[in-house]
Amino acid sequence: xxxxxxxxxxxxxxxxxxxxxxxxxxxxxxxxxxxxxxxxxxxxxxxxxxxxxxxxxxxxxxxxxxxxxxxxxxxxxxxxxxxxxxxxxxxxxxxxxxxxxxxxxxxxxxxxxxxxxxxxxxxxxxxxxxxxxxxxxxxxxxxxxxxxxxxxxxxxxxxxxxxxxxxxxxxxxxxxxxxxxxxxxxxxxxxxxxxxxxxxxxxxxxxxxxxxxxxxxxxxxxxxxxxxxxxxxxxxxxxxxxxxxxxxxxxxxxxxxxxxxxxxxxxxxxxxxxxxxxxxxxxxxxxxxxxxx
Ligand SMILES: NC(=O)c1ccc[n+]([C@@H]2O[C@H](COP(=O)([O-])OP(=O)(O)OC[C@H]3O[C@@H](n4cnc5c(N)ncnc54)[C@H](OP(=O)(O)O)[C@@H]3O)[C@@H](O)[C@H]2O)c1
Numbered sequence: 001x002x003x004x005x006x007x008x009x010x011x012x013x014x015x016x017x018x019x020x021x022x023x024x025x026x027x028x029x030x031x032x033x034x035x036x037x038x039x040x041x042x043x044x045x046x047x048x049x050x051x052x053x054x055x056x057x058x059x060x061x062x063x064x065x066x067x068x069x070x071x072x073x074x075x076x077x078x079x080x081x082x083x084x085x086x087x088x089x090x091x092x093x094x095x096x097x098x099x100x101x102x103x104x105x106x107x108x109x110x111x112x113x114x115x116x117x118x119x120x121x122x123x124x125x126x127x128x129x130x131x132x133x134x135x136x137x138x139x140x141x142x143x144x145x146x147x148x149x150x151x152x153x154x155x156x157x158x159x160x161x162x163x164x165x166x167x168x169x170x171x172x173x174x175x176x177x178x179x180x181x182x183x184x185x186x187x188x189x190x191x192x193x194x195x196x197x198x199x200x201x202x203x204x205x206x207x208x209x210x211x212x213x214x215x216x217x218x219x220x221x222x223x224x225x226x227x228x229x230x231x232x233x234x235x236x237x238x239x240x241x242x243x244x245x246x247x248x249x250x251x252x253x254x255x256x257x258x259x260x261x262x263x264x265x266x267x268x269x270x271x272x273x274x275x276x277x278x279x280x281x282x283x284x285x286x287x288x289x290x291x292x293x
Contacts, residue, residue, distance in 0.1 A: 002075065008068070008136065009075040015140045022133050022253050026260035033264050039120030041265075042214070042272050052124055054116025061124045062106035065131035066099045072139030084143070088150050090163065091142045094244055097170055098138060101236070104178065114188035115211045130257070137250035146248065156247055166243025173236025176221060180229035183220045188213055216277040226273060227266040227288040234259055263288065 006014050039045060044054075073084050073095060084092070110116060147153040188210045199207045221228035237258060241251035270287040287293050 009072045010136060010140050012145055015137070015145050018133065019137055019249060019253065022137055025257045029257065029261035039123040041117055042269060044117035045120060048120060050121045051118035052121060054118055055110040055113060057119035057124050058110040058116060059106060061127040062102065062131060064128055065106065065135045066102035068132050068135030069095065069098055069139035072136055073143040076140060076143035087143070087148060088153055090153055091148065095142050097240060101174060109181065112185065114185055114192060117212055134254055137253065141248065141250045156245055158245065162245065163243045166239045169239025169242060170236050173232045173239055176232035177229050177236060180221055180232060183217055183222055187215050187217060214276065216273060216281055225286045225288060225290055226270055226282070230262045230266050231288050231290070
């Protein structure tokens with residue numbers, strides 16, 4: 001049963017319509033170059049009635065991505081009297097990769113984070129809308145508007161070697177993204193341990209907070225780059241696009257939309273690190289693209 005007739009899941013015309021506007025999202029993401037409002041992370045607003053607690057906001061804004069994708073696949077295959085199990089293995093693997101990423105990003109990530117800054121409701125709305133659009137487009141392509149038989153994959157120029165190369169890139173990106181996230185978590189966990197030791201040595205008195213505790217990260221890939229987690233997230237979704245083939249338009253749009261929304265955040269973050277820890281220390285690292293910037 002459709003949630004919104006012809007939109008969720010989308011008819012083919014509406015899928016093409018959404019894809020057209022979705023491919024213009026970089027214009028929206030680029031507004032961050034000229035607007036100083038941030039509303040999350042280092043740019044979180046200290047006290048605002050429009051703030052949502054970080055972990056709750058993150059979980060609820062990211063969960064729609066994989067949920068909508070799974071729903072869209074089920075609904076569009078059912079509409080032609082089939083089921084997701086009838087799809088070619090390529091479609092199932094691509095859907096599985098997407099869900100694997102979001103099982104981590106939407107659920108595990110906020111649960112294991114030692115603390116997260118509040119997120120403004122405007123950021124929450126933009127991120128949740130991003131997830132719904134992305135889950136809809138990728139799900140619709142995998143279930144109906146991309147290749148849905150082996151003959152259609154063959155006609156689209158499918159190559160096992162390219163699919164494997166894409167999988168390799170995706171896996172390397174996911175692993176490097178995870179371990180870089182982990183380096184940031186470790187900064188706050190070790191500060192927590194330091195504060196507990198201090199409290200113990202003072203007979204249980206005192207104690208601070210790790211909330212919004214920042215250090216210049218220097219371990220793992222942070223030795224060379226300030227935003228390795230961003231860069232490798234791009235590698236991950238580049239791999240996804242490569243695996244599905246160059247006609248996998250929603251995967252291409254996802255990659256571009258991520259680059260256009262995350263690049264200005266990383267550049268502003270670089271400036272934030274320079275001001276907080278000094279240009280001398282920060283300028284020894286690339287900001288986000290190793291060897292280039
Ligand atoms: N932001 C996006 O547009 C976006 C889009 C797609 C995917 N992602 C992925 O989602 C993940 C998180 O993104 P993000 O934009 O939230 O990254 P981020 O600003 O680097 O923050 C990541 C987490 O680490 C903490 N943190 C950041 N810098 C720290 C430091 N120097 N010392 C100690 N703790 C620090 C943050 O705490 P606070 O919350 O308190 O700052 C937050 O919990 C990344 O893996 C990214 O690739 C992000």
